Amino acid sequence: MSTDQPPPPRRVRPRNSLFVKYFITLLIAVVGPLLLGAASEAWFGYRGQRAALNELLQAESRSATERIQTFIDGIRDQLGWVVQLPWMVGDEERHRIDALRLLRQVPAISSITLVDETDRERAFISRQDVNRIGLGASMASDAAVKGAHTSKVWFGPVRYERDSEPYMTIAVAGNRAAAGIVIADINLKLIQEVIAAIRIGETGHAFVIDDAGRLIAHPDISQVLRGHAASEGFGSIRAAVAAANGAAVVTRDADGKSAIATSARTASVDWTVIAQQPVAEAFAPIRAALWRSLGLLVVGTLFAISLAWWLARRMSGPIRQLEDGVQRIGAGQFEHRINMSSGDELEQLADRFNEMAGELAASKEKSERINRLKRFLAPQVAELVEDSGNQALLNGQRREVVAIFGDLRGFTAFSAHAEPQIIMRVLSDYYAALGSVITRHQATLTGFAGDGLMVLVNAPLECDEPALRGVRLAVDMQDAVQGLIVGWRVEGHTIGFGVGIAMGPATVGTVGYEGRIDYTAIGSVINLASRLCGAAVDSQILLDPVLARAVGGAIGLDSIGELAIKGYDQPLCVYSVNDSRF
DSSP states (O other): OOTTOOOOOOOOOOTTHHHHHHHHHHHHHHHHHHHHHHHHHHHHHHHHHHHHHHHHHHHHHHHHHHHHHHHHHHHHHHHHHHTSSOOOTTOHHHHHHHHHHHHHHOTTEEEEEEEOTTSBEEEEEESSSOOEESSOOBOTTOHHHHHHHHHSEEEOOOEEETTTEEEEEEEEEOSSGGGOEEEEEEEGGGHHHHHHTOOBTTTBEEEEEETTOOEEEOSSHHHHHTTHHHHHHHHHHHHHHHHTTTSOEEEEOTTSOEEEEEEEEOSSSSEEEEEEEEHHHHTHHHHHHHHHHHHHHHHHHHHHHHHHHHHHHHHHHHHHHHHHHHHHHHTTOTTOOOOOOOSSHHHHHHHHHHHHHHHHHHHHHHHHHHHHHHTTBOHHHHHHHHHHTOGGGGSOEEEEEEEEEEEEETHHHHHHHSOHHHHHHHHHHHHHHHHHHHHHTTOEEEEEETTEEEEEESSSSOOSSHHHHHHHHHHHHHHHHHHHHHHHHHTTOOOEEEEEEEEEEEEEEEEEETTEEEEEEESHHHHHHHHHHHHOOTTOEEEOHHHHHHHGGGSOEEEEEEEOOTTOSSOEEEEEEOOTTO
C-alpha cells in the first residue's frame, strides 16, 4: 500500500466533543450500576414481598376456611345426633327435649324442624317463633327434605332475614329412613368471630362471601347487617380474586381503595374466604427501601459527576489523538502510526494500535490471497495452500488427477420455456447443493459452464486414494442433485443429472490475466470425462476403465459395454456406478 496516500478529510467536531463524550461515559459508568442496583433491589424486593404476601394471605384464607368448615361440620354432627332413633308413637316429647338441648348447645341454630320417615313435620322448635309439636303438614316438596334424601346432608343457600342477618338452612337425614330428617336454620353471624380473629398487618382482614355475591361474614359486623346493599361492593372483589386462581392479585376493595387479596374455598359449602391487605400498607417496606436507594443514588451521582469531570479533562487530549489514529486505520491506512509520549497506559495503548495496524495490513494481504484461491479451491484447501506458503503448487505441472464432469439433462429445453426467475432459482439451488458437496470433499472446482461444471481431485494438493475419493464425490453429487430433481419434477420441470468421471495424467495450473486468474486442467483425461458426462443419462455415473480398475471392489460397478468415444480410435469399455440410491 502506498505510503504517500493523502489522509481522509477530518470530520468537523464540536468543541470539547471528546471531553463531553468521556464525561458522559464515565458518569454513566458510575451512575449506571447505582441505577441498576436500585432497580434490581426494587424489582426483587417487590417480587419477594409479593411472594411473601401471597403466602401470608393464602395461609390466612386457608386457616379461615378450615375453621369455618369445622364450624359447619360441628353443627352437622350435632344435628346428626337428633336423628339417631326411629319415630315411635308418643316420641314427640323426647324429640322436643333433644331439640331444646341442641339449641342450648349450639347458639348458632335458631330453629329446628323434625320430619318423620313419611316426610311429615313432627316438631318445630324455635328461639323466636312459637313451637309446634305433633303431626303437621307434609314437607315432601321442601328443597331441604329432597336434598337430605339425595345426599344425606344438604346445605341451603345463604339468605338475609329482614335483609340484615345472614342465615343458612342445613338438613341432615338419619342413618335409617325411620329416623327421619332434621332441618335447622343457622344464624351465620357467629362466623364473624372466626373472621374477626384474622389480622393481616395493621389493617388487613378477611371476609366470607358466597358464589352469589352475598356477604356472609366480615370483621365489621355492620357491613354484614346491611344485607344486599353491602354485598354489591364485595361481589366484584370475589370475581377479580377468583380469576387469579388462588394467587394474590391487586384489585379494589369495597371502599374503592387499592388492595392485594387472595382467596380459598370451603369444602362443603360454596363460600369463598378472601384475605386482603391495603396496597399502601403491604408494600410500605418496598417504598422505604426505594427511598434509601434514592438517597444513595443522589450521593453516588454527585460523586460520579466530580470523578467524571476530573478524568475526562485528563484523558480528552490523548483520546482525541487515539481517535484520529483509529479513524485512519479504520479507513484502511494501515501504514499510519500513532505517536504518543504520555508515559502511561495510553501510550501503551497507542503502541498496541500500531502493532494492530501492522497485523491488519498483513492479515488483509493474506485474506486477499486466500479469497483469490477460494474462487476455485475449497475453503479449507485454499487456507492450506496459503498457510503452507507454497504458492508454487498453483504453477503449471503434470499431475495424475481424477476429473469429474456433471451437467443437467433436459436443461436446454427447460430454459427455452421457463421464466428467467425460475431458471435462475433452479441453477442457484443446483450449484448451492453441488458446492456444499465439493467443499466437504475438499475437491477443486475449476469453473461453471451454464448448467455444467468440472471438478478435480488430487490437484493442486495430493490426497490419499484419489480414485476412491473421486467416485465417492461423484456419488454424493448425484445424491444431492437427485434430491432437488424430486422437487423440480413436482413443479413440472423435466430435468435430470448425469456425471462422467475419468482418471489420468493432466497438466494443471493457473491461467488468465491481471484481474482474472483461474485454475484449470488440460489433457485427454479431461476430454474423456466430458465425453462420459455427455453419454450419461439421468442419475447415471459413468467411469473410464482406468478409474474402474483403480477403485477395485470398493465401489459397486456395472459394465455397460464398449462405447465409441470421440477422439479415441478404439471403443472404450465403460462402467457405471451400481448404487441402490439411484
